[in-house]
Each structure stands twice: as structure tokens, then as C-alpha cells.
Amino acid sequence: MQALAGESVVVIGGGIGGLSTACYLADAGADVRVIEKNEQLGGRASRLEIEGFRFDMGPSWYLMPDVFERFFGDFDRTPSDYYRLTQLDPHYRIFFKDSAERGSADDTSEPGSRAHGDRVDVTPDLERTKEIFEEYEDGAGETLERYLEKSRENYEVGMKHFVYEDRSRLRDYLDLDVARQARGLTLLGSMQDHVENYFDHPKLQQIMQYTLVFLGGSPKNTPALYNLMSHVDFNLGVWYPEGGMKSVVDGIADLGRELGVEYDTGRPATAIKGREGAFLVETPEGQLRPDLVVSNTDYAHTEQDLLKPEQRGYDADYWESRTYAPSAFLLYLGVEGDVDELAHHTLVLPTDWEDHFDSIFEEPAWPDDPAYYLCVPSETDDDVAPEGHSNLFVLVPIAPGLEDTPEIRDQYRDEILADIAEHTGTDIRDRIVVEERFCIDDFASRYNSYDGTALGLAHTLRQTALFRPPHRSKEVDGLYFVGGDTTPGIGVPMCLISGELTAEKILEDRG
Numbered sequence: 113m114q115a116l117a118g119e120s121v122v123v124i125g126g127g128i129g130g131l132s133t134a135c136y137l138a139d140a141g142a143d144v145r146v147i148e149k150n151e152q153l154g155g156r157a158s159r160l161e162i163e164g165f166r167f168d169m170g171p172s173w174y175l176m177p178d179v180f181e182r183f184f185g186d187f188d189r190t191p192s193d194y195y196r197l198t199q200l201d202p203h204y205r206i207f208f209k210d211s212a213e214r215g216s217a218d219d220t221s222e223p224g225s226r227a228h229g230d231r232v233d234v235t236p237d238l239e240r241t242k243e244i245f246e247e248y249e250d251g252a253g254e255t256l257e258r259y260l261e262k263s264r265e266n267y268e269v270g271m272k273h274f275v276y277e278d279r280s281r282l283r284d285y286l287d288l289d290v291a292r293q294a295r296g297l298t299l300l301g302s303m304q305d306h307v308e309n310y311f312d313h314p315k316l317q318q319i320m321q322y323t324l325v326f327l328g329g330s331p332k333n334t335p336a337l338y339n340l341m342s343h344v345d346f347n348l349g350v351w352y353p354e355g356g357m358k359s360v361v362d363g364i365a366d367l368g369r370e371l372g373v374e375y376d377t378g379r380p381a382t383a384i385k386g387r388e389g390a391f392l393v394e395t396p397e398g399q400l401r402p403d404l405v406v407s408n409t410d411y412a413h414t415e416q417d418l419l420k421p422e423q424r425g426y427d428a429d430y431w432e433s434r435t436y437a438p439s440a441f442l443l444y445l446g447v448e449g450d451v452d453e454l455a456h457h458t459l460v461l462p463t464d465w466e467d468h469f470d471s472i473f474e475e476p477a478w479p480d481d482p483a484y485y486l487c488v489p490s491e492t493d494d495d496v497a498p499e500g501h502s503n504l505f506v507l508v509p510i511a512p513g514l515e516d517t518p519e520i521r522d523q524y525r526d527e528i529l530a531d532i533a534e535h536t537g538t539d540i541r542d543r544i545v546v547e548e549r550f551c552i553d554d555f556a557s558r559y560n561s562y563d564g565t566a567l568g569l570a571h572t573l574r575q576t577a578l579f580r581p582p583h584r585s586k587e588v589d590g591l592y593f594v595g596g597d598t599t600p601g602i603g604v605p606m607c608l609i610s611g612e613l614t615a616e617k618i619l620e621d622r623g
């Protein structure tokens with residue numbers, strides 16, 4: 113007999129974590145219903161379709177393919193049963209705004225060298241990347257290899273001990289294997305210091321640190337432990353699911369259907385009452401009465417808006433005092449013609465990006481000289497834009513909670529498009545045929561996110577692993593949490609794993 117046979121579960125929120133845990137719980141025999149406030153499943157990984165353009169609204173980097181294989185493998189499936197993957201080459205392109213150190217004028221090498229303005233292509237060819245590193249700093253090619261070797265070790269230990277195993281006590285982190293790996297890593301130091309130990313050139317430091325943006329942190333506030341992200345980026349590769357990230361969402365939702373999960377979109381939860389075995393989940397369409405509830409909404413929203421004060425594990429001061437990952441200013445642009453200077457993934461970085469991080473974490477303000485990201489999936493996929501057009505998504509990380517008005521958006525939009533033209537040579541200003549903007553207030557209203565954060569709780573040292581809010585509610589038996597605010601944390605792969613960890617907790621408690 114299956115462990116959860118006869119149990120009913122309502123999952124509130126159809127983001128990656130909610131969809132993942134629904135699969136595990138249904139597979140264990142539970143009767144699972146996912147209720148999602150928005151019109152589609154996927155949460156931050158939603159899709160916006162306008163006039164033949166299909167935009168991924170949030171995640172666009174398919175990283176850690178091993179995690180997706182394991183997820184589908186847990187149900188005797190593979191990702192290829194649901195979507196098709198292509199490895200990107202280049203993985204991504206970086207334009208440095210300061211081109212002072214570009215290659216000499218007679219350098220005629222391919223794009224990817226520094227000959228065409230100061231830009232770098234990171235490709236699956238590590239030898240080529242090492243040569244590029246050498247151009248910036250003598251010996252940096254070999255150093256990159258050493259760095260990546262360490263990063264690989266940390267990834268392997270990190271995934272085993274920190275990510276797939278949910279350790280809730282500090283002493284669990286100090287077991288021999290972990291401690292051995294931690295020596296020499298200065299696990300708890302900052303990424304800034306860690307990278308400086310290897311590379312002197314500021315641009316090389318940036319290349320090694322940009323992945324922190326995926327974790328919602330800055331080089332100063334993210335622990336060195338996360339250097340494992342370089343293994344993810346350089347060694348495991350950057351992939352693209354045909355149709356965009358929403359194809360992954362659809363795949364997970366289809367798997368859930370096959371396992372018996374039911375989905376209600378356009379159905380928000382407005383309150384969670386009762387307790388294990390006798391819950392009441394209020395919705396405008398009537399009450400649901402499950403035995404167990406799993407919430408995939410932002411943790412603060414469930415605690416502050418759906419539970420009564422005596423049911424909350426944390427008070428308002430707790431949420432007020434957290435460090436939140438950035439929000440984002442997003443432009444979804446349908447563009448006539450090509451944008452050939454841009455790769456599928458392109459980063460545009462000021463040489464000194466400290467001011468930008470300060471404007472997110474220290475003195476919140478709209479950044480004057482931002483570091484930003486451009487995504488052009490139409491470089492890889494013909495189906496995401498009408499023929500003869502490009503699909504371009506612009507993402508500028510900004511502090512959550514900033515004033516967000518139509519006038520500010522207008523002005524910022526113009527500044528960013530001018531910046532793109534200046535630093536990438538791609539002027540799209542008179543070729544835009546479709547345009548949507550998405551910013552702080554939209555994150556707050558569409559996803560109920562705290563202060564409009566795009567990603568949730570940042571991965572600072574004090575908000576990593578056992579210091580993140582737990583899967584089990586502190587006050588309400590039978591109420592669980594899943595998704596980016598709990599462990600292991602932010603990102604599509606992490607939220608998939610979060611689904612597995614939450615289901616494990618439920619099985620332990622009911623077993």
C-alpha cells in the first residue's frame with residue numbers, strides 16, 4: 113500500500129516547487145490538488161504570449177541538467193519524454209562597458225576574443241576560455257582550471273551534503289567529509305575574497321562572480337560556498353529547452369497529470385484554517401478540506417496574509433529584517449529584424465559594478481550605471497518570434513521596494529535602450545513592434561512577493577541552509593512549505609529539489 117494512500121493534499125501555488133512536490137506526493141498515493149492564483153501554472157516561470165512572440169517571463173537559463181534528470185528519473189521518466197534540450201554555444205556573451213583594454217586594432221580573431229570591443233564569449237570549449245583568460249592576465253588560464261577543479265569538488269560535496277540532504281542542525285554541517293572539503297575553501301568567507309585569491313583582473317573576477325545574480329546576492333554578501341556555481345556554468349553547460357522554460361513547466365505539470373494531480377488555475381487561497389486532518393483552505397470559489405496543506409507561495413505571504421497571528425512561525429519584524437534578493441526591471445520586446453551582435457544569453461557589465469550592487473543592497477535606488485542581462489531565445493528557437501523578428505528580454509536587477517511609477521519606467525526604459533545601443537552596437541529603438549514592461553509592483557501583485565522581490569530571500573550566510581525558513585510550519589501541524597524561500601533555495605533546479613525535500617518531510621511525519 114502506498115504511504116499516503118487516502119490522504120488529501122492541497123498545494124497552494126503552482127510554481128516549480130509546488131508542481132514538483134505535487135508529483136512526489138501523488139506518486140506516494142496522495143490525492144493532490146494544486147490551486148494557483150494566476151491564469152497559468154509555472155509561477156515565476158510563466159510565459160507571456162503577444163502577437164506571435166513567446167516570452168519566458170522569468171527564468172531563461174536551464175542550468176544543472178543533472179537535477180532535471182534526477183527529478184524525472186524518480187518517476188522512471190527522462191526530460192526528453194517532455195521537452196528537447198540544446199546546449200548553447202556560446203553559453204553566454206559578456207560586453208564590458210569599459211572597452212579600454214580591448215585587443216589591439218589589428219587583432220582579427222573571431223568574436224569571443226577581445227577584438228570586437230571588449231567582449232568575451234564563454235563557450236563549451238574550455239581550452240578556448242583559458243586562452244581568453246590568459247589575454248587578460250598571465251597564468252589565468254591555468255588558474256581557471258584549478259578554480260574549476262575546486263568548484264567541481266564543492267559541487268559534488270555541496271549537492272550531496274547541503275542540497276539533497278536537508279540538514280537542520282549546525283553540527284550536521286561539521287561532519288568529517290564536509291569539514292575536510294571546507295578546509296582551504298574558507299566556506300564562510302565572501303565570494304569577493306574567494307575570487308580575489310585566484311584572479312587579479314577585475315573583469316575575470318566579474319566573470320567568476322556574475323552567477324551570484326542567480327542566487328540573488330552580491331559578491332560581498334554571498335558565502336564562498338557558492339563558488340560551486342562556476343562548475344554549473346563552465347562544466348555542466350548552459351542548455352535551452354525548446355519553446356523556453358515554460359516547456360519545462362508544462363513537462364512537470366504533464367507528469368503530475370499522469371500521476372493523478374489536479375490543477376485549478378485562477379484560484380487564489382485567501383486563508384488557511386484548521387489543522388492536520390481537518391484543514392480549511394478558503395478560496396473565492398469555496399472551501400477545500402484537505403488533510404494536509406503545502407504552500408508554495410512566498411513564505412511571508414502565507415505567514416502574514418493566509419494564517420492567523422497565533423499560527424505564524426515568524427512575526428512581521430522577522431520579515432522586515434531579512435535580506436531580499438533583487439527585484440527586476442524587465443522589458444519583453446518584439447523586434448523587427450536581427451540582433452546579431454547579441455548571443456542567446458548576453459550580459460552587459462560596467463567595469464566597476466560595486467555601485468550597482470550597493471544600489472541593490474546598501475542604499476536602494478535605481479542604478480545609474482547598471483549591470484544587466486539580455487536574452488534572445490530567437491537566436492536558437494524559430495518558434496518564439498514571427499519570421500523576420502527577434503525576441504528580446506531585458507532584465508535589470510534593482511532593489512525591491514523602490515518607488516515604481518509609469519514615469520520612472522518610461523525614463524529607465526529609454527536609458528537602458530540607449531545603453532544597449534552604446535555598449536553592444538545593437539540599436540533597436542526604432543524596430544520595436546511589441547513591448548511589455550514588468551517591475552516591482554507587478555512582482556508584488558502577480559506573485560504576492562514581499563516588497564516585489566523577484567527571487568525571494570537572498571542567499572546570504574545568515575539565510576543559507578538551516579538558516580532559511582523550514583519546510584515544516586513551526587506552529588501548524590500538517591502545514592508545509594516548498595519553493596525558493598525555503599531550502600535549498602532560489603532557482604528552478606533548487607525549487608525542483610525543494611519539492612522532493614518537502615515530500616520527504618511529509619512522508620517522515622506520516623510514516
Ligand SMILES: Cc1cc2nc3c(=O)[nH]c(=O)nc-3n(C[C@H](O)[C@H](O)[C@H](O)COP(=O)(O)OP(=O)(O)OC[C@H]3O[C@@H](n4cnc5c(N)ncnc54)[C@H](O)[C@@H]3O)c2cc1C
Nearest residue numbers: 125127129149155156170171172173380381595596603604
Ligand atoms: C526574472 C527572473 C529570472 C530568473 N532567472 C532564472 C534562471 O535563468 N534560471 C533559474 O534556474 N532560475 C531563475 N529564476 C528563479 C526561478 O524562477 C525561481 O527561483 C523559481 O521559479 C521559483 O519557484 P517557486 O517554487 O519558489 O515558486 P514561484 O515561482 O514563486 O511560484 C509561486 C506561485 O504561488 C502563487 N501564489 C501566490 N500567492 C498565492 C495564493 N494566495 N493562492 C494561490 N497561489 C498563490 C503565485 O502566483 C506563483 O504562481 C528567475 C526568476 C525571475 C523572477
